[in-house]
Amino acid sequence: MPNRRILSLWFPRLGAERLLRAEPHLDDRPFAVVAEHGPAQVLSSLSVAASQAGLYPGQPVRDAHAMCAGLVTRPQDVRREAAFLDALHRWAGKFSPWVASEPPDALVIDLTGCAHLFGGEAQLCEQVTQDCADLGLSVRVGLADTLGAAWALARYTAQDRSGHRSGDAIDQEAPATRAKAGKRRHWERGGAAPSVTVSPADQGRIAAPGQAYSALAPLPIAALRLDAATREQLSRLGLRRVGDLLGQPRAGLARRFGRGLVDRLDQAMGAAPEPINPAPPRDRFSVRLSLPEAIGLEADVKAGCDKMLERLCARLREKGRGARTLRIEAHRTDRSMVWRHVSAASASHDPHRWADLLAMKIAEIDAGDGIDMLRLEAIGHEPLHDRTVKGHLDAARAVQERLAKGSAFEDLLGRLGARVGMERITRRHPGQSHIPEKGAQVLAAAWSDPAEHWPKPQVARPLLLWPPEPVSAPDTPRLPQRFRWRGRDFETRGRTGPERIAPEWWLDDPAWRSGPRDYWRVETDRGDRLWLFYAHGGAMSSGWFCQGAFA
Numbered sequence: 001m002p003n004r005r006i007l008s009l010w011f012p013r014l015g016a017e018r019l020l021r022a023e024p025h026l027d028d029r030p031f032a033v034v035a036e037h038g039p040a041q042v043l044s045s046l047s048v049a050a051s052q053a054g055l056y057p058g059q060p061v062r063d064a065h066a067m068c069a070g071l072v073t074r075p076q077d078v079r080r081e082a083a084f085l086d087a088l089h090r091w092a093g094k095f096s097p098w099v100a101s102e103p104p105d106a107l108v109i110d111l112t113g114c115a116h117l118f119g120g121e122a123q124l125c126e127q128v129t130q131d132c133a134d135l136g137l138s139v140r141v142g143l144a145d146t147l148g149a150a151w152a153l154a155r156y157t158a159q160d161r162s163g164h165r166s167g168d169a170i171d172q173e174a175p176a177t178r179a180k181a182g183k184r185r186h187w188e189r190g191g192a193a194p195s196v197t198v199s200p201a202d203q204g205r206i207a208a209p210g211q212a213y214s215a216l217a218p219l220p221i222a223a224l225r226l227d228a229a230t231r232e233q234l235s236r237l238g239l240r241r242v243g244d245l246l247g248q249p250r251a252g253l254a255r256r257f258g259r260g261l262v263d264r265l266d267q268a269m270g271a272a273p274e275p276i277n278p279a280p281p282r283d284r285f286s287v288r289l290s291l292p293e294a295i296g297l298e299a300d301v302k303a304g305c306d307k308m309l310e311r312l313c314a315r316l317r318e319k320g321r322g323a324r325t326l327r328i329e330a331h332r333t334d335r336s337m338v339w340r341h342v343s344a345a346s347a348s349h350d351p352h353r354w355a356d357l358l359a360m361k362i363a364e365i366d367a368g369d370g371i372d373m374l375r376l377e378a379i380g381h382e383p384l385h386d387r388t389v390k391g392h393l394d395a396a397r398a399v400q401e402r403l404a405k406g407s408a409f410e411d412l413l414g415r416l417g418a419r420v421g422m423e424r425i426t427r428r429h430p431g432q433s434h435i436p437e438k439g440a441q442v443l444a445a446a447w448s449d450p451a452e453h454w455p456k457p458q459v460a461r462p463l464l465l466w467p468p469e470p471v472s473a474p475d476t477p478r479l480p481q482r483f484r485w486r487g488r489d490f491e492t493r494g495r496t497g498p499e500r501i502a503p504e505w506w507l508d509d510p511a512w513r514s515g516p517r518d519y520w521r522v523e524t525d526r527g528d529r530l531w532l533f534y535a536h537g538g539a540m541s542s543g544w545f546c547q548g549a550f551a
Contacts, residue, residue, distance in 0.1 A: 003209045005121070006276070007109040008142040008150035009092070009128065014105040015045030018084050019074050021136050030068050034061055035076040044076050048138070078104075086282065091131070095124065098278040106154075108147060110276050121206055144207040147276060148268035149216055152223030152242075153205050212269055217243030224264040230257055242268075283319055286377035287311045294333050294370025301330070301362050301371065308376040309351040309358070316378065322347030325380035328358060330365050331373040338365055343422040345413035345446040347382040353411060360418040413445055422446045430454050435504065435512070436547065437465060459499050460521070462531045462548030468511070471544040477534050479520050485530075485546050494523035498534075513539035521550065 011017075015033040020026060030053045035044035041061040043050075053068040065071055085101055092099045095118070098110035111124070118124040125141050132139040142153030207215035216223065219242050221234050234257070239245055245253065245265060254262045266272035287308045295301065305328065316323055325343045332338070340361040344353065416425055425445040431438045439461070472484035479498075482491050497520035503512035515538030522530045531548035 003112070004145055005111045005115065005209070006144060006147050006150040007095070007111050007125075007128075008147070008154040009107040009109065010140045010142075010154040011088070011105045011132075011137055012140060013045055013047060013138045014085070015076060015081055016047045016050070017045075017137050018081060020047060024136075026072055030055065030071045032064065032071060032073050033076050034073045043073075089279075090284070095128070098276060100276050100278045106151075108150070108276055110278070111143070125206065141205050143205065144215060145209060145212050146268055146270045147274045148225065148264065149207055149212040149270075151225065152216055152219055152268065153207060156219045156223040157205055213246065216268055217241065217246065221245065224261075224268060226261060226264060230261055233257065283321070283381075284377075285312060285315050285319075285321070285323070285381060286375065287315075288373060288375040290373050291371070294372050296367035296370050298362055301365065301367070301374065302359055304374045305358050305362065305376065306351070306355055308374065309354055312376055312378065313349045313351045313354070316349035316381065320384055321381045322349045322384040323354070323378035323381050325378070326354060326358065327377045327379045328361060328365075329375040329377070330367070330371045331375065332368045333370045333372050334368060336368065338368075340364055341379070342418050343380070343414070343446065345410040345417065345422070347384060349384065353414070356411075357414050357418050360415070417446060433504070434501065435509075436461065436501070437467075437511075460550070463551045465531075465548040468533070468545035468547045471532060471546050473544040475543055477518060477536070479522070479532070479534075480544070483532075483544065488526070490524040490526060490528070490530075492522055493525055496521040501533075514542065515540075519547075 016031055019033065020031060027047070028049060030050040031047040032043045032050050032055060033045040034041050043055060043057055043059045043061065043064055046055055046057060050068070050071065053071070055064050055068060055071070061073065081104060085103065085105070085107075088107060089099055089101050092107050092109055096109050096111050096114045098112075100108045102108055111121070115121045115124050118127060121143055125143060128141055129139060140154045140157075142150040142155070142157070144150040144153055221231055221240060221242060221244075223242060224245075226234075234240070234245070239248075245261075246269075250262055250265075253265075263272060267274040289304050289308055291304070295304070312323075323344070324347045325341060327339055327341050329337055329339045342354075342357045342361050344357060348354070413422075413425055423444060426442045427445045427448060427450065428440045429443050429448065429451050431441045433439065439457075469485065473480040473482075479492065479495055482489065484490070498518035499520075500516055500518050502516045503509060514535035516536050517533040518536070519531060519533040522532050524530065529550035530546055531550065532544060532546050534544050535542050537543075
């Protein structure tokens with residue numbers, strides 16, 4: 001069985017370089033990402049130019065601007081950084097199926113038995129560095145027998161192999177796919193893999209099998225992943241290198257600094273197990289179509305989307321999921337990209353239902369000088385229940401059931417949502433409250449089911465309802481014969497009531513601090529049928545108010 005080999009990848013500038021990929025014009029200027037730490041704002045990630053200006057992570061933003069007047073900053077987006085690390089997790093799967101993430105800026109790969117497929121460990125590390133340089137990312141690698149040793153070598157060894165930023169970003173895949181592929185290496189054609197050797201240039205980042213002791217000895221004690229208090233105590237005693245601790249009695253170290261220090265030493269040396277928990281990348285449903293020649297006609301774009309829809313829906317169907325929101329990307333020949341989002345009222349993996357919705361968005365895409373790649377991705381998807389496929393004899397009944405379940409109405413919602421926005425289409429549902437203004441609630445139509453039935457109130461409710469408006473009338477519970485409302489005088493001709501409604505005692509609603517209300521259905525001499533109530537008073541004064549009108 002081969003020796004266990006662990007590769008640690010650390011991206012020290014992940015936050016800043018993620019944004020620089022979208023704004024390459026800032027590559028030569030000092031650039032930093034700002035994070036919120038309580039009431040203070042500090043730098044969380046810096047570009048190379050910002051580091052050369054003397055700035056450092058954790059520095060307050062005001063101090064950074066005082067040191068570097070030309071500093072450009074952007075706010076941190078933790079969610080997008082996590083999504084970008086997840087994309088790198090999928091990329092690292094090309095080297096080994098055992099990949100684990102170390103948020104917020106690192107990956108761990110178990111390379112046991114995999115390095116020979118890439119020509120050896122040194123060649124594999126070179127390919128990792130080159131791939132990251134092509135993506136515009138700085139990476140530091142560490143390769144050893146244990147996770148602790150690889151983590152230490154990636155962060156505390158001098159590695160000046162940062163590749164030049166080429167600008168070949170992920171969103172510029174079409175030109176890369178048309179590039180001429182390099183010749184295959186001899187070991188990929190069936191030849192013997194080169195022997196595992198470590199050159200002098202790679203000794204800082206690659207520890208040969210069984211050489212974790214000599215690789216870690218010159219490193220600082222921070223390479224053992226110790227807490228700040230333990231590091232400070234060790235520094236006061238003159239123990240500043242890992243080699244200073246390896247020769248000390250274990251019992252004395254555990255008694256004085258706790259078991260955590262000894263455990264970290266054992267994990268780094270391989271005496272204690274430290275497993276890697278690889279997490280499979282989340283399901284990602286996307287397809288792309290690279291075109292041999294640029295296109296610009298709407299019909300050509302639609303034809304390409306129809307072709308991609310078949311493949312995308314087939315993958316969704318295999319996983320038992322349905323797309324809720326699709327993102328269509330058009331990569332143009334000038335290396336710019338335009339995109340549109342389209343949402344459906346219900347999750348589906350039926351390409352025919354999505355084709356009509358996509359056609360509405362394709363007309364909005366500006367082809368510019370031409371489109372050389374199309375990409376379609378399901379950015380929102382949900383699990384779908386299994387469905388039984390019916391035969392020819394039950395086809396008519398299946399159509400009737402589909403229409404009865406509201407599929408046609410869902411298609412209508414999808415078409416309307418593609419034009420005005422899915423969030424603007426709402427429906428009313430009965431509310432679980434006896435308060436009149438809470439008797440119904442507004443929900444998004446695409447993310448809610450129609451109400452099966454509306455509870456019929458025992459007393460009629462007005463057709464129009466508005467916030468209570470004051471009525472000029474004597475401050476007594478008896479319904480007045482004459483009153484004034486909205487600048488007009490009214491005379492009571494008919495009345496029905498009263499209906500007493502008490503406030504929800506378990507909630508502090510400012511609108512109901514006037515206490516219980518007695519509601520009356522009043523017919524006036526002007527033909528209006530109003531809904532008046534008398535507030536008996538509580539935290540607020542009593543009086544008469546008008547809240548609605550009947551048909």
